Amino acid sequence: xxxxxxxxxxxxxxxxxxxxxxxxxxxxxxxxxxxxxxxxxxxxxxxxxxxxxxxxxxxxxxxxxxxxxxxxxxxxxxxxxxxxxxxxxxxxxxxxxxxxxxxxxxxxxxxxxxxxxxxx
Amino acid sequence: xxxxxxxxxxxxxxxxxxxxxxxxxxxxxxxxxxxxxxxxxxxxxxxxxxxxxxxxxxxxxxxxxxxxxxxxxxxxxxxxxxxxxxxxxxxxxxxxxxxxxxxxxx
Numbered sequence: 001x002x003x004x005x006x007x008x009x010x011x012x013x014x015x016x017x018x019x020x021x022x023x024x025x026x027x028x029x030x031x032x033x034x035x036x037x038x039x040x041x042x043x044x045x046x047x048x049x050x051x052x053x054x055x056x057x058x059x060x061x062x063x064x065x066x067x068x069x070x071x072x073x074x075x076x077x078x079x080x081x082x083x084x085x086x087x088x089x090x091x092x093x094x095x096x097x098x099x100x101x102x103x104x105x106x107x108x109x110x111x112x113x114x115x116x117x118x119x120x
Numbered sequence: 121x122x123x124x125x126x127x128x129x130x131x132x133x134x135x136x137x138x139x140x141x142x143x144x145x146x147x148x149x150x151x152x153x154x155x156x157x158x159x160x161x162x163x164x165x166x167x168x169x170x171x172x173x174x175x176x177x178x179x180x181x182x183x184x185x186x187x188x189x190x191x192x193x194x195x196x197x198x199x200x201x202x203x204x205x206x207x208x209x210x211x212x213x214x215x216x217x218x219x220x221x222x223x224x225x226x
Contacts, residue, residue, distance in 0.1 A: 045164065045207055045218040060215040061121075094163055105211040106154045108175065110163035 002026040004095050004111035012089075012118050018082040022095030022111055025076070029053055033098030034071065034078045035107055038091040046091075050098055051078055085118045092116075122146050122210050126219035133224060139195040141222045143208035148188045152212035155184055155193045158221075159204045167206075168193065198224070 008020035022034065036048040049059035051069040059067045063082065071078040082089060092115050096107035123146035133139050143153065151171040156164035166175045168184035171191055181196045195202055203226060208219040 044220045045209075047209075047216040047218070049215075058214045062215070096163075103152055103211055104170070105152075105216070106166055106169040106175075107156075107164070107209075108166040110165070113163050 002097060002109055004097065004109060006093060006095050006111045006114040008114060008116070010115055010117060012085055012116060013120050014086055014118055015084055018080070018085050018089060018093075018116055018118070020080045020093055020095075020114065020116070021077050022079070023075075023077050024097070029071065029073055029076045029078065032100050033105065035096045035098050036069065036080045037094045037096060037107070037110075038089075039094070039113075040091045048080065048082075048093075087118050090116065090118045121215055122149060122213055122217055124208055124210055124217050124219040126206075126208060126222045128222060129220065130223040130225065132226065133198050134226070135198055135200055137198045139198050139202075139224060141193045141206055141208075141224075143186075143191040143193070143219050145189045145191075145210055145212075149210045149212035151187050152210055153184075153186065153191050154209045154211065155182075156207045156209065157202075157204045158207065164207060195224075 003025045005023045012018045030053045033050045035050040051057040066083050068081040092113040094113045096110040098105050125144045153171045155168040158164040172184045183194045185192050205221045205223045207221050
């Protein structure tokens with residue numbers, strides 16, 4: 001079965017760049033959308049964006065100016081970069097597998113999540 | 121952005137109860153509506169996709185209905201393992217958006 005695992009620094013300084021990687025095991029990364037979602041402590045879920053294995057992407061307009069996603073099919077990984085971070089970006093970050101459809105989309109499975117704290 | 125509003129925000133229930141959670145979209149989303157369950161410290165899990173399709177491995181006590189702007193998640197007979205927070209999500213228009221969550225507690 002497909003499994004996802006997030007990795008990256010748990011602490012990032014304000015104004016710097018948050019960088020996370022999601023490693024996919026159990027299946028090829030090709031042919032699907034791959035998503036990033038975040039959840040501040042005690043709050044709800046916010047979709048950050050998604051990337052298809054061709055590189056086509058959709059970003060949440062609320063974060064679009066600061067977000068870059070990429071995919072490495074040779075490593076079965078996809079990545080998130082969020083620049084100019086502030087305390088408001090402190091959250092648990094999840095990666096999740098989408099479908100291969102434009103709108104017929106749902107997230108399954110999810111990675112376990114990684115807590116990223118923005119603090120000096 | 122399409123706003124998703126869940127009600128109630130929390131509810132108290134007992135094992136064996138029938139539980140209903142509603143989700144309303146700010147505009148029509150056809151059937152592009154998913155439901156997730158999240159337990160504390162864990163990632164969300166997909167329960168229902170396309171408004172009423174039960175995800176593989178999810179118990180049949182979970183069901184979803186609705187289309188357009190109004191949707192419902194029903195747990196026919198609440199089990200102890202169902203105490204969790206439930207989220208709806210629309211995938212009709214990007215950005216995909218989630219409801220604020222409904223916490224089901226004792």
